Each structure stands twice: as structure tokens, then as C-alpha cells.
Amino acid sequence: MFKSLSVASVFFSLVVSGTLLAGPLGIGTTATDEVIAGWDIDVRPDGMGLPVGEGSVAAGEGLYEAKCASCHGLFGEGEGRWPVLSGGEGTLDTLHPEKTVGSYWPYASTLWDYIHRAMPYTAPQSLTDDETYSISAYILYLNDIVDDEFIANKETFARVKMPNEANFYVDNRPDAQNERCFKNCADPKLFEIVTTINGVTPTGHFKEDSGVAANHYEGNPSAASEVGTSNEISTTKIVFSDTAVLGEGVYDKACQACHSSGIAGAPKTGDKTAWVSRIEQGMDILNVHAINGYQGEDGVMPAKGGNMSLSNDDVINAVAFMVESSR
Incomplete structure (x- = not known):
């Protein structure tokens, strides 16, 4: 690109000085600690990010029936074509695998994360931390992963081992290996972002x-x-x-x-x-x-x-x- 380091250094100096002289662009607002905390809600598989709080299986039963059962069924069996949450053990290597919390889900902590982030469907992020712990505990109970006296919190979740955890592993393959072709491309005007997945x-x-x-x-x-x-x-x-x-x-x-x-x-x-x-x-x-x-x-x-x-x-x-x- 540049034939000598001196030319490159002069070019770099001009770009930096021009940027400094331009001053702030005046776009957006300062990301305060409060704003960052509002977005920083993810929970990792190792439990990092789980908040202080707790919930019981008993409390989760009533919450589940009120906020979850209308779509997922009273026993996690699923209503209509809404996701089944319980059962499915031993089906993942069959022609008709049934992916549920009990048969497929890898970590208890990420179950909490998903429920807290996206459920109930009609009012996502409306559950309190304690309510999320309780509902998570009840769903684990429906799958015989914990007993009816289980109290869910950040410490006990770390000790829960999901039945399918060992079948998840880090995939170290490159996520993109092919060269871009830019041939026979569809008209961008025909693209549409949808919220449903066929089938x-x-x-x-x-x-x-x-x-x-x-x-x-x-x-x-x-x-x-x-x-x-x-x-x-x-x-x-x-x-x-x-x-x-x-x-x-x-x-x-x-x-x-x-x-x-x-x-x-x-x-x-x-x-x-x-x-x-x-x-x-x-x-x-x-x-x-x-x-x-x-x-x-x-x-x-x-x-x-x-x-x-x-x-x-x-x-x-x-x-x-x-x-x-x-x-």
C-alpha cells in the first residue's frame, strides 16, 4: 500500500490530526453505568450474571400456571405447536427428537437467562428475579432434575447438572470458510425480515x-x-x-x-x-x-x-x- 514507512507515518499523522481537530461528532449520548447495567443482563453457562435472589418449586408452580401454562401446558406438554418443556429423554438420536428442557437444554443458568429475557411471550422481561428463579425451579422439577424442596439461587444453580450438558462442546471450526461470490444475487429489495420460521x-x-x-x-x-x-x-x-x-x-x-x-x-x-x-x-x-x-x-x-x-x-x-x- 505504502512504499516507505515515512510516507505511511505522514499519512497517519494527517488522519489523526484531522480527527482531533474535528472534535466530537455530537451523535448519541454518554453510556452511563445505569444504561450499561440495563443492557448487561445476560447470564453465562457458568452462572456468571445470575442476580441475588431465590425461588422455590412450590412458588414456581403457581407462577407457571398463571404465566406459562396457557402456551406450554400445565405439565410442560405444550399447547398446540408451542414448545414442549418436559419429557423427550432418549429421543435426541432418533428420527423424531424432542428437544425439551429435560432432554436437550445444557445449563440451568441459561434457562434462567432465557426466561428472564424473553418470557412470558406477551410480556418479556416483566418477571422479577425471584419469580424467574421460581419458574426455572418448577420447570426443572417437571423434568425430574430437582426435587420438590429445591431452592433456586445463584449458588444452587451452579450445582445443577443438566442431563444433556456433556453433549455440548466448543466448536473451534472457523465460522466462515468460503469466499464471497457475489454472483446470481437476489434483488435486495425483495429481502424481508420476518419473525416466524417456516415449520x-x-x-x-x-x-x-x-x-x-x-x-x-x-x-x-x-x-x-x-x-x-x-x-x-x-x-x-x-x-x-x-x-x-x-x-x-x-x-x-x-x-x-x-x-x-x-x-x-x-x-x-x-x-x-x-x-x-x-x-x-x-x-x-x-x-x-x-x-x-x-x-x-x-x-x-x-x-x-x-x-x-x-x-x-x-x-x-x-x-x-x-x-x-x-x-
């Missing part, structure tokens, strides 16, 4: 898969929509009440994951048949069930959909949106 992610729970008030997702809640199931399609123009309009955003954030697909027995929004008996109970009962939680014949409704940051009014508004979409 893996349960379908129907994202708004693009839902048959509910299609135009509502385009910002027009009172537009004509196709609602209902494949057996009962309506093109009736829906005119939402003010309460339901307020509930649209809450539904998108906290309800549609279950109610747009009907998983775990949740009545699918827009399915008139599924909602008719519920609507007949009256709005007061529906609101109480949604706010406090409810064990029905078809499944479990977690209190506030598992998102306890919602106010009672938020939940009432969302219920109004679902009911008016399903009449």
Missing part, C-alpha cells in the same frame, strides 16, 4: 396470519373487514366503539399472540361460534375473567394475559375490541 414457529398468532379485522391492522378499525372462521365468513362493516378503538393497541401488544390463533383454548378473535356463549355471559363477567384470570373447560386464561403491567382499563378496552370483532 418451527406456530402459525396464525401474528397479525399477518390472522383473519381478524384485516383492515384494522392498516390503521382503520372501522373499515370493512373479513371476520370469523373459515366456516363463517362475514363482510359486515364493523364500527367499533370508542372503548374498542382504545383496546386495539392493547390487543396487538398483549392479546393477539393467543387470541389470533386460538391456542391453549383461547377463543379466536373473529370466530363468532367460539365467542357467542362467552358474549352471552355479559361484559362484566368477561372483564373479571380477563383481569383476574380464569380456568375454563378449554384452557387457562392468565390474569391480564400474563402482562401484569396492563391496567384494568387496558384489559377492559381490549376485551371490548375482541367482543366487537367477534359478533
Whole structure:
């Protein structure tokens, strides 16, 4: 690149001096210790990063039923196509491996990390440290990895040995070995980042898969929509009440994951048949069930959909949106 060290040194000096003279760019803000701590939430396989706190299997059972069972089943068996959390031992080397916490997961500490970081699905990072310890302990108990008196904390987690831990190892191979070709490349304009994985992610729970008030997702809640199931399609123009309009955003954030697909027995929004008996109970009962939680014949409704940051009014508004979409 440079034919002599002197030329290179002169070039370097010019670049550095020019950068220094330019001064601060004025982009962004200073990363304070508080900001860094907010992002520094990962927990390593060796347990580094686990916080102070603890939880029990007994406490985890109630928390699991309220916040996890609607998707993962009361015993970790999984509802619909949502992930199974228990069982699967001895299946990993078969034609139909079942990857669960008991059969596949390598470290107890990273189980805590995943739950704390990403669960519940409708309200990630809403669990306290102690709640996360308790739910993790209960899931380990469901897989016969710990007994019912186990107390989970940073010290006891370090002593938990997962059944499949020995089958994980450091892969030292280079992560990129081939040269870039830049031939027959697809048009970048056709690329799309999606949040589902074909054949893996349960379908129907994202708004693009839902048959509910299609135009509502385009910002027009009172537009004509196709609602209902494949057996009962309506093109009736829906005119939402003010309460339901307020509930649209809450539904998108906290309800549609279950109610747009009907998983775990949740009545699918827009399915008139599924909602008719519920609507007949009256709005007061529906609101109480949604706010406090409810064990029905078809499944479990977690209190506030598992998102306890919602106010009672938020939940009432969302219920109004679902009911008016399903009449």
C-alpha cells in the first residue's frame, strides 16, 4: 500500500490530526453505568450474571400456571405447536427428537437467562428475579432434575447438572470458510425480515396470519373487514366503539399472540361460534375473567394475559375490541 514507512507515518499523522481537530461528532449520548447495567443482563453457562435472589418449586408452580401454562401446558406438554418443556429423554438420536428442557437444554443458568429475557411471550422481561428463579425451579422439577424442596439461587444453580450438558462442546471450526461470490444475487429489495420460521414457529398468532379485522391492522378499525372462521365468513362493516378503538393497541401488544390463533383454548378473535356463549355471559363477567384470570373447560386464561403491567382499563378496552370483532 505504502512504499516507505515515512510516507505511511505522514499519512497517519494527517488522519489523526484531522480527527482531533474535528472534535466530537455530537451523535448519541454518554453510556452511563445505569444504561450499561440495563443492557448487561445476560447470564453465562457458568452462572456468571445470575442476580441475588431465590425461588422455590412450590412458588414456581403457581407462577407457571398463571404465566406459562396457557402456551406450554400445565405439565410442560405444550399447547398446540408451542414448545414442549418436559419429557423427550432418549429421543435426541432418533428420527423424531424432542428437544425439551429435560432432554436437550445444557445449563440451568441459561434457562434462567432465557426466561428472564424473553418470557412470558406477551410480556418479556416483566418477571422479577425471584419469580424467574421460581419458574426455572418448577420447570426443572417437571423434568425430574430437582426435587420438590429445591431452592433456586445463584449458588444452587451452579450445582445443577443438566442431563444433556456433556453433549455440548466448543466448536473451534472457523465460522466462515468460503469466499464471497457475489454472483446470481437476489434483488435486495425483495429481502424481508420476518419473525416466524417456516415449520418451527406456530402459525396464525401474528397479525399477518390472522383473519381478524384485516383492515384494522392498516390503521382503520372501522373499515370493512373479513371476520370469523373459515366456516363463517362475514363482510359486515364493523364500527367499533370508542372503548374498542382504545383496546386495539392493547390487543396487538398483549392479546393477539393467543387470541389470533386460538391456542391453549383461547377463543379466536373473529370466530363468532367460539365467542357467542362467552358474549352471552355479559361484559362484566368477561372483564373479571380477563383481569383476574380464569380456568375454563378449554384452557387457562392468565390474569391480564400474563402482562401484569396492563391496567384494568387496558384489559377492559381490549376485551371490548375482541367482543366487537367477534359478533
